[in-house]
Amino acid sequence: MDHFLYRDGVLCAEDVPLAEIAAKVGTPFYCYSTATLTRHHALFEEALSGLDHMICFAMKSASNQAILKVLANLGAGMDVVSGGEYARARAAGVPGDRIVFSGVGKTEGEMRMALDGGIRQFNVESEPEMAVLSRVASEMGQIAPITIRVNPDVDARTHEKISTGKKEDKFGIPITRAREVYAAASSLPGLKVIGIDVHIGSQLTDLEPFEQAYLKVAELTETLRADGHEISRLDLGGGLGIPYARSNEAPPLPLDYGALIKRTVGHLGCEIEIEPGRLISGNAGIMVARVIYVKSGEDRQFLIIDGAMNDLIRPAMYGAYHDIVPVVEPAPGQPQARYDIVGPVCESGDTFAKSRDMPPVQAGDLVVFRSAGAYGAVMSSEYNTRPLIPEVLVREDQFAVIRRRPTYEEMIARDTVPAWL
Numbered sequence: 001m002d003h004f005l006y007r008d009g010v011l012c013a014e015d016v017p018l019a020e021i022a023a024k025v026g027t028p029f030y031c032y033s034t035a036t037l038t039r040h041h042a043l044f045e046e047a048l049s050g051l052d053h054m055i056c057f058a059m060k061s062a063s064n065q066a067i068l069k070v071l072a073n074l075g076a077g078m079d080v081v082s083g084g085e086y087a088r089a090r091a092a093g094v095p096g097d098r099i100v101f102s103g104v105g106k107t108e109g110e111m112r113m114a115l116d117g118g119i120r121q122f123n124v125e126s127e128p129e130m131a132v133l134s135r136v137a138s139e140m141g142q143i144a145p146i147t148i149r150v151n152p153d154v155d156a157r158t159h160e161k162i163s164t165g166k167k168e169d170k171f172g173i174p175i176t177r178a179r180e181v182y183a184a185a186s187s188l189p190g191l192k193v194i195g196i197d198v199h200i201g202s203q204l205t206d207l208e209p210f211e212q213a214y215l216k217v218a219e220l221t222e223t224l225r226a227d228g229h230e231i232s233r234l235d236l237g238g239g240l241g242i243p244y245a246r247s248n249e250a251p252p253l254p255l256d257y258g259a260l261i262k263r264t265v266g267h268l269g270c271e272i273e274i275e276p277g278r279l280i281s282g283n284a285g286i287m288v289a290r291v292i293y294v295k296s297g298e299d300r301q302f303l304i305i306d307g308a309m310n311d312l313i314r315p316a317m318y319g320a321y322h323d324i325v326p327v328v329e330p331a332p333g334q335p336q337a338r339y340d341i342v343g344p345v346c347e348s349g350d351t352f353a354k355s356r357d358m359p360p361v362q363a364g365d366l367v368v369f370r371s372a373g374a375y376g377a378v379m380s381s382e383y384n385t386r387p388l389i390p391e392v393l394v395r396e397d398q399f400a401v402i403r404r405r406p407t408y409e410e411m412i413a414r415d416t417v418p419a420w421l
């Protein structure tokens, strides 16, 4: 459920008509709902109630300061994957002891930054990384708390670009080598092994792969404890999927996911961390664009809109589906039109949907891409020298621009022409 609903014939974000925001900030833009972010966070809190737990928002899905602040105010921690994200989390007021650091390629500089500013744990993904972290922490006179990310070799049955838990994926250490790697970790100075980390992929629409992975983690917990390691924390990653096509998808509910966690690892007495990104931010955000032209091709109609692949790359990158709806509510029983919905960028890949049936729209009309809050704005670029589009946050009847559109002058001023040219 989200808070983007038709009211009196027009699509609103909470209590604000989207056309009102469009008139103020121009199109295209992203718009987020505070109530939806809050609700999704609450669903996970409810799902994990009774367990010692922390929800660490995977901020790579949506990292605007205002969004982080909404979640931080609810007590969320953050899962960061770069020094930049670490800095963003701290700037949003998230204390170091609520930040976990994931990622396969952490640099020395990033490790120093996190050790300096405070960190809940590093999720270490390889032996070379472990060696570097040991040296860096020792040089700084610190002890770095770590979990080691294991790759359980389960098929998450999701898109190949967002599957991370099979043996051919680059993430983590093979679970079959875990005992060896944990033994090595515990002999290194500057590290303190506290737990196990696993994350098998994104947009999982079935609980079965989670079950397989968590059962393997439970077994590994017992094995490592028998080897003498203190395993007191399990980071179970993110990945719960969301319905992109409202009409025919019903991915698992956080409550069922929570029950699965309790059933598979609840008896171990560990503190549980989860790292949801998409399920919190995905349906809490939309992209609003304006139709520039309706163009008749030989055998089809093109809807050319002012949003493009640089603003929302998921369709071009993953073949992702987004519901696209008009801001003015269609009359009941209105016949559908069929469009190829495209942006203005000079690439055929700049296509959001082919042969999409939707209510007819005209040049000048506003259309909304639903479920665009995760991996939307954060993946945008300025390709074709198109300015990064604004982000807007709504709360009840108020809205605020939380990232403004840069001017052309600002974009150009970021380049420097050498004196010798």
Ligand SMILES: *Cc1c(COP(=O)(O)O)cnc(C)c1O
Pocket: 058, 060, 061, 079, 102, 103, 199, 201, 202, 203, 237, 238, 239, 240, 275, 276, 277, 278, 279, 374
């Ligand atoms: C991307 C990622 C997540 C979040 O995935 P979602 O599908 O957005 O929930 C969590 N943990 C790690 C390590 C990730 O790389």
